[in-house]
Amino acid sequence: xxxxxxxxxxxxxxxxxxxxxxxxxxxxxxxxxxxxxxxxxxxxxxxxxxxxxxxxxxxxxxxxxxxxxxxxxxxxxxxxxxxxxxxxxxxxxxxxxxxxxxxxxxxxxxxxxxxxxxxxxxxxxxxxxxxxxxxxxxxxxxxxxxxxxxxxxxxxxxxxxxxxxxxxxxxxxxxxxxxxxxxxxxxxxxxxxxxxxxxxxxxxxxxxxxxxxxxxxxxxxxxxxxxxxxxxx
Amino acid sequence: xxxxxxxxxxxxxxxxxxxxxxxxxxxxxxxxxxxxxxxxxxxxxxxxxxxxxxxxxxxxxxxxxxxxxxxxxxxxxxxxxxxxxxxxxxxxxxxxxxxxxxxxxxxxxxxxxxxxxxxxxxxxxxxxxxxxxxxxxxxxxxxxxxxxxxxxxxxxxxxxxxxxxxxxxxxxxxxxxxxxxxxxxxxxxxxxxxxxxxxxxxxxxxxxxxxxxxxxxxxxxxxxxxxxxxxxx
Numbered sequence: 001x002x003x004x005x006x007x008x009x010x011x012x013x014x015x016x017x018x019x020x021x022x023x024x025x026x027x028x029x030x031x032x033x034x035x036x037x038x039x040x041x042x043x044x045x046x047x048x049x050x051x052x053x054x055x056x057x058x059x060x061x062x063x064x065x066x067x068x069x070x071x072x073x074x075x076x077x078x079x080x081x082x083x084x085x086x087x088x089x090x091x092x093x094x095x096x097x098x099x100x101x102x103x104x105x106x107x108x109x110x111x112x113x114x115x116x117x118x119x120x121x122x123x124x125x126x127x128x129x130x131x132x133x134x135x136x137x138x139x140x141x142x143x144x145x146x147x148x149x150x151x152x153x154x155x156x157x158x159x160x161x162x163x164x165x166x167x168x169x170x171x172x173x174x175x176x177x178x179x180x181x182x183x184x185x186x187x188x189x190x191x192x193x194x195x196x197x198x199x200x201x202x203x204x205x206x207x208x209x210x211x212x213x214x215x216x217x218x219x220x221x222x223x224x225x226x227x228x229x230x231x232x233x
Numbered sequence: 234x235x236x237x238x239x240x241x242x243x244x245x246x247x248x249x250x251x252x253x254x255x256x257x258x259x260x261x262x263x264x265x266x267x268x269x270x271x272x273x274x275x276x277x278x279x280x281x282x283x284x285x286x287x288x289x290x291x292x293x294x295x296x297x298x299x300x301x302x303x304x305x306x307x308x309x310x311x312x313x314x315x316x317x318x319x320x321x322x323x324x325x326x327x328x329x330x331x332x333x334x335x336x337x338x339x340x341x342x343x344x345x346x347x348x349x350x351x352x353x354x355x356x357x358x359x360x361x362x363x364x365x366x367x368x369x370x371x372x373x374x375x376x377x378x379x380x381x382x383x384x385x386x387x388x389x390x391x392x393x394x395x396x397x398x399x400x401x402x403x404x405x406x407x408x409x410x411x412x413x414x415x416x417x418x419x420x421x422x423x424x425x426x427x428x429x430x431x432x433x434x435x436x437x438x439x440x441x442x443x444x445x446x447x448x449x450x451x452x453x454x455x456x457x458x459x460x461x462x463x464x465x466x
Contacts, residue, residue, distance in 0.1 A: 064299075064300040065298065065300065102347045102348075102351045103387055104347070106343040106383070107346075110339045110343035114337070114339070138388070142386055143387055149383070153373065153379050154338070154370060154376055155335065155370060156335070156370055158370060159370040
């Protein structure tokens with residue numbers, strides 16, 4: 001184990017980031033996990049991230065608090081904005097939804113870059129995907145490529161050695177069904193994960209927000225069964 | 234005042250960021266200030282940032298806490314690493330110093346981007362400068378340009394309107410002497426500012442770390458007097 005290269009994995013505890021962690025391990029990396037608490041209403045996902053990290057034997061898992069005041073104006077952080085429910089796939093793709101959190105992946109990747117450099121990791125994994133991406137600008141391949149070019153100029157390691165940190169987005173071109181199939185192949189225990197934007201007090205998923213619908217459609221298309229609890233009705 | 238466009242200004246409370254704030258105001262922006270607490274040993278600078286923001290009539294000043302665990306390995310955050318003292322200008326430029334904080338400007342700019350988008354600001358000011366920059370990779374013009382290109386793809390506003398947020402680095406090609414002269418021209422009260430990496434318990438600057446030496450050399454070259462207190466001896 002001691003000789004495996006370290007990689008920082010952004011881990012929300014959902015289906016995508018958990019599969020991403022499984023891929024990082026399968027590729028021979030020793031994962032360091034990084035999870036954020038940013039005032040999201042679905043903070044049950046932080047507990048999911050802890051369960052997932054434990055299950056994968058992650059030895060260093062940082063849960064970093066971010067000042068929610070910076071991220072105002074999203075349904076994920078503002079209790080006065082309703083999470084949209086029951087939207088069709090066409091509606092999801094048509095515009096940037098109210099669940100968009102300002103500059104979220106830029107902040108997450110920037111923090112991952114700091115953690116990577118401070119821990120001598122030369123790789124970062126992020127579970128964005130551009131197909132079933134729910135309309136977020138910072139899930140597109142051209143965005144990830146631009147972040148990589150910026151990172152190549154940003155760090156002490158980059159100045160010393162050229163490319164210092166490589167951003168991996170292994171799910172970027174995969175459908176949710178392909179992600180479920182890949183996770184199954186790698187033995188992911190989906191019961192540990194949490195995806196819903198608006199779970200109830202017992203942690204049961206609503207089944208109707210964009211995130212739940214993409215997840216359920218993915219399991220259905222993969223011919224797999226989602227083992228987590230969904231609220232009735 | 235109501236019609237002035239808002240700009241997020243990264244404000245450490247030092248000479249450069251204070252001059253940057255003065256420039257943003259002089260250019261007709263209503264500044265929102267953003268300061269970070271990241272376990273830096275010179276947290277007296279946060280009080281300086283508060284004084285400076287008050288003096289400039291800043292109506293929104295966010296002091297955001299960042300998890301210091303992400304930024305290990307710098308003399309500015311690790312009490313076991315000594316801040317270098319008494320280095321010459323040649324020594325400062327020769328290598329990336331131990332005071333380098335991993336990916337700091339990337340994290341700061343990412344957070345500023347989130348704050349800008351959440352507050353309908355289309356401009357960000359950062360007081361980096363490439364001449365007297367003490368050897369940091371993320372103070373170079375090519376780094377700022379790469380961040381701009383990434384930001385152009387990162388946000389909802391960018392997707393809707395093309396360039397959504399413009400990064401201004403007005404000090405990037407200025408010497409410290411030119412920064413002091415510009416600050417004097419704009420009426421900056423230097424006694425409010427704090428620059429030292431390693432101030433004593435009374436907040437007096439050491440006069441010998443890289444930051445103090447660049448500051449003192451700047452005042453000397455500008456033919457100006459620095460009014461802050463320096464430790465004796």
